[in-house]
Amino acid sequence: MKALIQRVQRASVTVDEQCVGRIEQGILAYIGLGPDDSLQSAKRMIDKILTYRIFDNDDNPAKYGKLDKNVQQVGGGLLLVSQFTLMAKTDKGRRPDFGGAMPPDAAQALFAQLIDYAKTQHANIATGQFGADMQVESVNDGPLNFILEVS
Template identity: 40%
Template sequence: MKAVIQRARDASVTVNESVVGAINHGLVVLLGVTHEDTETDADYLVNKLVNLRIFSDEDGKMNHSLKDISYDVLSISQFTLYADTRKGRRPNYLQAAKPEQARALYDYFNEQIKAHHVDVKTGEFGEEMQIQLTNDGPVTIILDSAETK
């Protein structure tokens, strides 16, 4: 399971010209799921996500996590994180999980974030989405549960 997280001052996701999720300060999370992923992978990423000290304190030092402050998460499913571009010019997505498995783990991931008392807004799984955000910092971090294996 891979997550690209971006610290954001504000962010929104639109489907069919309607905003379906929006946050002010917080994190935008693009989440990709592969075939071997399980709830254990999601738990690892959630634990990292809510505890990463990437928000500034009063001295401007990155010293606060989502657990320390009342910021939100905008979570977007993104199968293209498992694009394989090694061959040819068109990426293949054979490493991305099938939609049923990916949706179940994406939903589980979001529920686990909520269990840490963090508000989560989402896009719409499987839909064409437009994402707007103001990256704060900029701070962009990639998490990968494969690093634990």
């Protein structure tokens, strides 16, 4: 499982001109699921995202400017967007190979479980719409972007 996370000032997902998910300060996380991923790896990924320290410590002047707080500590939101293209193989040729992605039906079920788990761990969770043509808008803060992986 891979996640591309971005620290954002705000982010939203629109489907068919309707906003389906929106957060203010927090993390926009694109989630890629592979064929061997499970609920256990999904829980590890959510735990990692929620505790990954990518926010400044504004409370302590001696540590200002250091990435010392996580999204939970700053009361931020988490916007989860399913993104099978993260699993693309890109080492050969000029066209991505999506054979490394979990099949859609299984991915949809696992992504739903991932969302359910995230909601038990953090109050401010928003999502995109699995399999939809989504328009994602964000104001990247920093910019700070990280690729996280769990197995």
